[in-house]
Amino acid sequence: MPRRLRTLGVIAIVALGLTATPAAGDHTDPRDPLSPTSPGLPGNGIVQGAGRWEHIRNFPPNPGSDLEFFRKGGDIYASTGTLGQGEAGHVGQRIIRLTHNGAVNPTWVADHGSAACRTANPTGTLGLQHDVQITPKHNPQLVIDATDATGRCHDPAGGGLEFVDISGIGPKSRFQPREIHLTRHAGLSHTVTVDTVRPWIVYNSTSDSSGANRPWIDVLDIRTCLGRTGDTIAQKRARCRPLVYRIPFEPEWSQRVRPNGELEPGSESSCHDITSVGSRIYCAGLNATLIFDTSKMRVAFRPAQ
Numbered sequence: 001m002p003r004r005l006r007t008l009g010v011i012a013i014v015a016l017g018l019t020a021t022p023a024a025g026d027h028t029d030p031r032d033p034l035s036p037t038s039p040g041l042p043g044n045g046i047v048q049g050a051g052r053w054e055h056i057r058n059f060p061p062n063p064g065s066d067l068e069f070f071r072k073g074g075d076i077y078a079s080t081g082t083l084g085q086g087e088a089g090h091v092g093q094r095i096i097r098l099t100h101n102g103a104v105n106p107t108w109v110a111d112h113g114s115a116a117c118r119t120a121n122p123t124g125t126l127g128l129q130h131d132v133q134i135t136p137k138h139n140p141q142l143v144i145d146a147t148d149a150t151g152r153c154h155d156p157a158g159g160g161l162e163f164v165d166i167s168g169i170g171p172k173s174r175f176q177p178r179e180i181h182l183t184r185h186a187g188l189s190h191t192v193t194v195d196t197v198r199p200w201i202v203y204n205s206t207s208d209s210s211g212a213n214r215p216w217i218d219v220l221d222i223r224t225c226l227g228r229t230g231d232t233i234a235q236k237r238a239r240c241r242p243l244v245y246r247i248p249f250e251p252e253w254s255q256r257v258r259p260n261g262e263l264e265p266g267s268e269s270s271c272h273d274i275t276s277v278g279s280r281i282y283c284a285g286l287n288a289t290l291i292f293d294t295s296k297m298r299v300a301f302r303p304a305q
Contacts, residue, residue, distance in 0.1 A: 039059075074102075092116060129148065202222055225240035
């Protein structure tokens with residue numbers, strides 16, 4: 001419906017002035033697998049029509065809900081996010097090398113155990129999908145792990161984003177992915193999106209449909225978390241200071257349309273997911289779709305103190 005599709009020429013971003021304490025604790029030993037890494041049985045696949053397929057390898061049970069691919073040193077990797085959390089068999093972000101020297105050879109690399117803990121809210125487990133983004137796309141440095149309503153392992157008070165250093169990944173290294181910062185967000189973090197043009201800009205989606213507060217998109221400037229790949233984890237944690245801003249919605253932008261064409265008060269919702277394409281971001285709300293022109297978006301930047 002045209003009235004539900006709003007394009008904003010220039011986004012006014014309100015600086016929140018939010019800061020967060022650097023991550024002070026680690027989840028688990030990244031070199032200790034948190035779920036089986038031995039290949040599982042292929043099972044009986046259902047084949048329809050012409051064609052053939054071959055089972056290569058399985059990493060049970062994690063269990064996975066989201067994944068992101070990236071390249072490093074000519075090899076292809078994937079970071080696979082967990083659905084929910086639990087004390088046994090749940091990882092958070094599992095990093096797998098899919099190819100090596102051009103050959104397909106799926107191999108476990110490391111586990112970031114942001115889901116390896118007791119479930120704080122079992123009824124909300126299916127809402128916790130550990131969505132993942134990699135930035136930058138070229139020579140990636142960070143895995144960004146989104147933790148939603150049930151809370152994360154060493155921050156049970158709230159969900160948010162974890163910035164996990166992967167700059168040392170390589171076929172000959174025994175690198176240890178460690179978080180260098182956490183951010184906690186009002187409305188929590190259901191999905192996370194990196195801007196396709198500016199790899200230091202991150203969008204946080206709460207997927208909140210309560211209507212209790214005017215929805216928004218949190219925008220993070222994470223430039224202090226990128227670069228200087230030779231620094232130690234302690235140095236990166238001391239330097240990483242994301243700046244958090246907000247794009248507030250007017251209530252009628254995301255309200256549900258009744259059969260008579262009127263907007264339903266109190267039905268406003270935030271983005272369930274965001275897609276960034278060039279100078280635009282597309283917000284898939286629970287009751288409406290919003291399109292934002294970010295070409296003139298400017299966020300203040302100051303060096304870490």
